[in-house]
Amino acid sequence: MIFRILSLLVIAAFSSQCFAEGLATGKGRILATGAVTTIDGTAGGGIVPMAILAGYGTAEQHGGVVSGSRLNTEDFALNSFSAAWSWHNRVEVSVARQSLDAGIFNIPEVEELRTNNYGIKARLFGDVLYTKMPQVSVGVMYRESINRNISALSGATVPEALGAKSNYGADFYLAATKVFLGGPLGRNWLVNGVVRSTRANQGGLVGFGGDLESGRSTVAEASVGVFLNKHWLIGGEYRQQPENLTFLHQDDWRDVFVAWFPNKQWSVTAAWVDLGQISTDAVPYANDDRDQTGVYMSLTGAF
Amino acid sequence: MKQIVLVALFAVMMSGCQTRPQDDLFESLGGMTGIENIVDDFLVRLGSDPRISNHFVDADPQRLREKLVEQFCAESGGGCEYTGDSMKDSHAGMGITRTDFNALVEDLVAAMEAQNVSVSAQNRLLKKLAPMNRDIVE
Numbered sequence: 001m002i003f004r005i006l007s008l009l010v011i012a013a014f015s016s017q018c019f020a021e022g023l024a025t026g027k028g029r030i031l032a033t034g035a036v037t038t039i040d041g042t043a044g045g046g047i048v049p050m051a052i053l054a055g056y057g058t059a060e061q062h063g064g065v066v067s068g069s070r071l072n073t074e075d076f077a078l079n080s081f082s083a084a085w086s087w088h089n090r091v092e093v094s095v096a097r098q099s100l101d102a103g104i105f106n107i108p109e110v111e112e113l114r115t116n117n118y119g120i121k122a123r124l125f126g127d128v129l130y131t132k133m134p135q136v137s138v139g140v141m142y143r144e145s146i147n148r149n150i151s152a153l154s155g156a157t158v159p160e161a162l163g164a165k166s167n168y169g170a171d172f173y174l175a176a177t178k179v180f181l182g183g184p185l186g187r188n189w190l191v192n193g194v195v196r197s198t199r200a201n202q203g204g205l206v207g208f209g210g211d212l213e214s215g216r217s218t219v220a221e222a223s224v225g226v227f228l229n230k231h232w233l234i235g236g237e238y239r240q241q242p243e244n245l246t247f248l249h250q251d252d253w254r255d256v257f258v259a260w261f262p263n264k265q266w267s268v269t270a271a272w273v274d275l276g277q278i279s280t281d282a283v284p285y286a287n288d289d290r291d292q293t294g295v296y297m298s299l300t301g302a303f
Numbered sequence: 304m305k306q307i308v309l310v311a312l313f314a315v316m317m318s319g320c321q322t323r324p325q326d327d328l329f330e331s332l333g334g335m336t337g338i339e340n341i342v343d344d345f346l347v348r349l350g351s352d353p354r355i356s357n358h359f360v361d362a363d364p365q366r367l368r369e370k371l372v373e374q375f376c377a378e379s380g381g382g383c384e385y386t387g388d389s390m391k392d393s394h395a396g397m398g399i400t401r402t403d404f405n406a407l408v409e410d411l412v413a414a415m416e417a418q419n420v421s422v423s424a425q426n427r428l429l430k431k432l433a434p435m436n437r438d439i440v441e
């Protein structure tokens with residue numbers, strides 16, 4: 001909660017500074033080209049980021065978003081709150097707090113696994129609508145586990161207790177995104193690909209690195225969508241995951257989604273998500289064979 | 304005899320189909336009348352859009368209408384010839400930004416929606432026009 005208020009204050013401070021400089025916030029981009037917000041806080045889909053920067057600001061403008069989401073699977077619930085701000089459609093900064101219902105890990109005193117996510121993303125070249133080349137951006141997503149020094153774990157952090165090598169880590173990624181106007185069926189199609197270098201276990205919720213792989217892995221992610229009209233986008237995402245921990249098996253994530261852009265103020269996303277098996281020795285009663293599937297809902301407000 | 308005439312007529316119609324342009328965008332926009340209605344609606348929106356109307360105060364509405372109709376007709380495969388200036392020449396020195404360009408696209412989409420143009424035809428016309436931003440935006 002404090003984190004949420006803090007991030008809103010930071011954003012408010014930034015925006016008032018922008019007004020002071022005589023630089024207006026604005027929403028000069030075309031509807032839906034602000035994309036929605038990933039659980040990590042940066043602009044993209046639900047689980048895969050895009051080369052798009054948050055908000056609707058063009059090269060002449062600034063803008064940002066605040067967003068909240070919830071994912072419920074058979075055994076887990078993941079909440080995320082985030083804020084992001086973009087300058088001149090060139091650089092985006094984002095903050096996000098994720099909390100995973102950790103009841104299933106059965107660790108005394110620990111009800112949630114929490115991370116803070118700090119992102120920065122820069123557009124290198126291209127425009128998602130107007131250039132033959134896709135829009136291409138690079139990003140860094142720094143995350144830290146904030147479940148520290150649990151007495152029941154004799155001083156270890158929760159990720160460490162689950163076998164992770166580290167409590168924090170940075171992902172580096174390159175994203176390319178393009179909207180093809182008037183593609184097949186006369187519809188506008190969105191295609192997005194990401195290459196990521198990461199050590200994160202389950203997106204950092206279970207720390208970074210492990211016994212199988214303590215260093216970086218290069219993973220690929222993709223999303224494809226089709227605009228039914230200017231307000232509705234349907235599609236799917238795929239996010240490859242490294243396999244770092246013997247203790248906690250990790251499958252690739254995927255989803256199918258529908259995003260609704262009623263106007264430039266709001267967007268609503270609903271998805272059917274499959275995180276694969278998240279089997280763990282810590283959870284003797286969990287059915288190892290079942291995929292963690294469930295419903296994801298997210299709301300983004302742009303300003 | 305009657306049958307022969309019918310068959311001949313049918314053959315003529317078929318050949319007509321074959322020589323018709325592959326892209327039926329022109330028809331999807333409602334032909335010449337449809338395009339004229341879209342352009343008229345579009346120009347009203349441009350003139351009353353506080354974001355960009357200032358660009359058009361000195362414009363010659365008669366000429367702009369004529370050239371836009373020609374252009375949309377030509378781009379959609381309606382067989383017209385565009386006789387106006389190049390996009391580069393006609394927009395040079397206006398200081399048109401990406402923000403202005405997007406505002407105009409939004410007005411065009413609104414005009415097409417108001418004229419009940421299908422989503423597919425809207426997208427296909429935008430596909431033809433969007434690349435022109437390179438010559439228009441400074």
Ligand code: HEM
Nearest residue numbers: 355358359362363370371374387388393403404407432435
């Ligand atoms: C895809 C986008 C656009 C297309 C297809 C387009 C098309 C045209 C055409 C066909 C003409 C007539 C040229 C001639 O007179 O020979 C024209 C002129 C003009 N356009 Fe555009 N235009 C576009 C974007 C813009 C934008 C973004 C603005 C400003 C916000 C703008 C402002 C004007 C003005 C002021 C004129 C001159 C009118 C006059 O002097 O009579 N256009 N445009």
